[in-house]
Amino acid sequence: MRAVQFSEYGPPGVVHIAEAEAPHAGPGEIRIAVRASGLSVGETRLRSGALRDVVPVAFPYRSGFDAAGVVDEVGSGVTDVGVGDEVFGIAGMTVRGANAEFAVLTSWAPRPSAWSWEEAGGAAGAVETSTRVLDRLAVGAGHTVLVQGAAGGVGTIAVQMAAARGARVIGTASEHNHAFLRSLGVEPTTYGPGLAERVRALAPDGVDAVFDCAGGALPDLVAIAGDPARVVTIADFTAAAHGVHLSHTAPVDETGAVVGGADAMAVHGLGSAVALAEQGRLRVPVAAAFPLAEAAAAHELSESRHAPGRIVLVS
Structure with missing residues (x-):
């Protein structure tokens, strides 16, 4: 099968298509014929080498954490899906490899009828991350939440899921993305110097939580x-110096406990996302969709920080 990978740190051009052995579903897993898969900002940082001292990778590295497609193989113990079902979900933390023609998922949910393949392919990672952080911040009805970077791949999902919990959402983005944020129910403001004053003008009584x-x-x-x-970041590795929690996930050990000081994955958010999508309360803004062969161009667009919503690869 064809799969996206890189074999060295470097610019987007190190990303390429390679022939790889197709994976198979193990116990509690499913395999899908991938229709679309997500490209995360985190993996562009892995590829660049920016995170080599924090998250070293083994080469060749096959990218892709979330995907959507048609089930074509079901592992032992799986009873909630069958061959031919349409799903979206998350690949194993240590395996990944979802940017490919076939991928093994460890968590999944039915593809909402309201979502295209591109939307579903870019949804699961952002949904899990948003749920994990909003749960930690205990965001609920009546709260005011600030989302820093609200127009990005995770931010666009986080603002909608926070609003679905009954929160008022303020989001930062470049001014040209403000109309886009308003369409998601967000009160926009710009980032940069003077942010505290701008937020105070919007929320004189303060905010209850900040999702960075x-x-x-x-x-x-x-x-x-x-x-x-009351601040959680998914993007700033200086968090500890500020007393802020850096939320990330990691594999579990043989007892099911999370290792490496990470947070447990909030895969229950996938089911919530399906319900919200069917109610018309959660959409997945797709900034661009690239064929697998143009994965390097997708990485380049991601690094430009000018893409509102998710960037996906289509198989």
Whole structure:
């Protein structure tokens, strides 16, 4: 099968298509014929080498964490899906490889009828991340939430899921993305110097939680929240120096406990996302869709930080 991979750190051009042995579903897993898969900002950072001291990778590295497609193989113990079903979901943390013609998923849910393949292919990772962080921040009805980097792949999902919990959502983005954020039910503002004053003007009584999807502004975000415990970042590796929690996931050990000081994956969010999608309350903005063979161009667009929503690869 064809799969996207890179065999060295470097610019987007190191990403290429390779022939790889097709994976097979193990116990509790399913295999899908992939229709679309997501490209995460985290994997562009892995590819560039920016995270080599934090998250070293073994080469060749096959990319892709989430995907959507048609089930063509069911592992032992799986009873909720069958061959031919349409699903979206998440690949194993240590295996990944979803940017390919076939992928093994460890968590999944039915593809909502309201979502195209491209939307479903880019949904699962952002849904899991958003659910994990919103759960940790205990976001609920009546709360005011600031999402830093609200127009990005995770931010666009986080703002909708926070609103679905009954929260008021303020989101930062470049001014040209403000109309886009308003279409998602967000009160937009710009990031950068003066952020605390702009947020205070929108929310004189303060905010209850801050979800940082962009990084680089933790001192301001802590000041806005009033307490570092009310800020969670997924993008800033200086978090500990500011008393802020950096949320990331990691494999579990043989007892099921999360290793490496990470958070448990919030895969229950996939089912919630299906319900919200069918109610017309959750859409997956797709900034661009590229064929697998153009994965390098997809990485280049992701690094430009000018893509509102998810970037996906279609098989």
